[in-house]
Amino acid sequence: DAGITQSPRHKVTETGTPVTLRCHQTENHRYMYWYRQDPGHGLRLIHYSYGVKDTDKGEVSDGYSVSRSKTEDFLLTLESATSSQTSVYFCAISDTSGSHEQYFGPGTRLTVT
Amino acid sequence: GNSVTQMEGPVTLSEEAFLTINCTYTATGYPSLFWYVQYPGEGLQLLLKATKADDKGSNKGFEATYRKETTSFHLEKGSVQVSDSAVYFCALRDQGAQKLVFGQGTRLTINP
Numbered sequence: 358d359a360g361i362t363q364s365p366r367h368k369v370t371e372t373g374t375p376v377t378l379r380c381h382q383t384e385n386h387r388y389m390y391w392y393r394q395d396p397g398h399g400l401r402l403i404h405y406s407y408g409v410k411d412t413d414k415g416e417v418s419d420g421y422s423v424s425r426s427k428t429e430d431f432l433l434t435l436e437s438a439t440s441s442q443t444s445v446y447f448c449a450i451s452d453t454s455g456s457h458e459q460y461f462g463p464g465t466r467l468t469v470t
Numbered sequence: 471g472n473s474v475t476q477m478e479g480p481v482t483l484s485e486e487a488f489l490t491i492n493c494t495y496t497a498t499g500y501p502s503l504f505w506y507v508q509y510p511g512e513g514l515q516l517l518l519k520a521t522k523a524d525d526k527g528s529n530k531g532f533e534a535t536y537r538k539e540t541t542s543f544h545l546e547k548g549s550v551q552v553s554d555s556a557v558y559f560c561a562l563r564d565q566g567a568q569k570l571v572f573g574q575g576t577r578l579t580i581n582p
Contacts (some may be wrong), residue, residue, distance in 0.1 A: 370529070388568050399559060399574040407568065415569070447513055458504060458564055459570055461513035 361462040363448050364380050376435040378465050380448030382428075386453045389431040390459065391415075392425060400447065406431055411412045421446040438469045472497045476560050476573035483550055484581050491545040491576050493534075493560035495502070501510075501562040503527075503543040504570070508557045544559055551579045 360383030370376050380389060390405040392415075402415030404423040412423050420442060422434045435442055445466050449459040471475040477492040495501065502521045504544035518527030532547045545559060560573040 390569075399572040402569060403570075405569065437533060449514075451568065457502070457568060458516050458519060460516070461506075463513045 361448060361450055362461060363446075363462040363465050365465060366463065367466045369470060370438050371470055372439060373437050376438050376467065376469075377388060378433045378446055378448075378467070380433070382431075382433045382450050384450060384452075384460075385428060385451040386450040386460075387428075387461075388453075388457075389425065390451075391421075391431065391433045391447040392447045392449065393417065393442075394447060394464075395444050403433065403446075435467075438467075440469050443467060443469045471569045472501070472562060472564050472570055473559050474562055474573035475574050476558075478574075479578070480577040480579060482579045483580065485504055485552055486549045487580075488555075489545070489547040489550045489578070491558055491560075491578070493543045493545065493573060495541050495560075495562050496550065497541075497564050499565035501564045503534070504561045504563070505532070505534055505543070505545050506559040506561060506572075508554070508559065510574075515560060550578075550580050552582050554578065555580045 362381045364379045391403040392400040401417045406425040407411045424432045446464040446466050447464050451459045473496045476477045504519045505517040508514045518529040520527040520536035526535045534543050534545045557575045557577050559575045561570045
């Protein structure tokens with residue numbers, strides 16, 4: 358299994374509070390991604406990173422920001438959480454070799470009350 | 471833009487039945503195609519892949535063939551087991567891109 362961990366694994370927070378989710382990899386892969394998974398929508402890309410300090414938006418980036426100060430860590434921040442951000446969040450990594458398949462972390466279940 | 475369409479679930483089968491989950495795609499170039507599986511409470515795992523037309527990906531008894539003429543990548547298994555119960559996602563990565571585009575997922579339940 359690819360070395361990807363996510364923390365926390367579960368979180369309950371109140372509307373309006375800031376939340377930061379962390380993704381940590383031990384594979385030294387260049388690319389890292391944040392997705393959210395919601396029923397009926399599959400996985401939707403929030404933001405991704407193609408190197409340290411290099412990030413770009415995905416299809417559902419509003420309300421989210423990211424940072425990558427080290428190769429191994431990719432942080433996802435909800436500046437002011439809303440109930441619509443209740444979801445399961447997955448981190449993924451990929452490298453530039455082969456078919457660029459992505460490897461996923463175990464997920465973080467976030468509930469905004 | 472690129473998109474992936476999967477057959478709607480949920481799909482319920484009996485053990486040892488034949489499985490097909492349909493996947494069709496729209497892409498501007500020559501994409502790589504993937505099937506991922508998600509077991510309850512876990513993240514997605516790569517099940518199989520194909521990178522060019524007529525390639526067949528296979529793993530754990532599952533197969534899928536990259537059909538460019540029908541823009542399809544249907545997942546098949548000859549005899550399913552209860553342990554195959556999961557959600558299956560079809561995905562594509564367009565040529566030169568680093569992002570995956572996922573279908574909406576198909577929930578599969580196998581009854582003993």
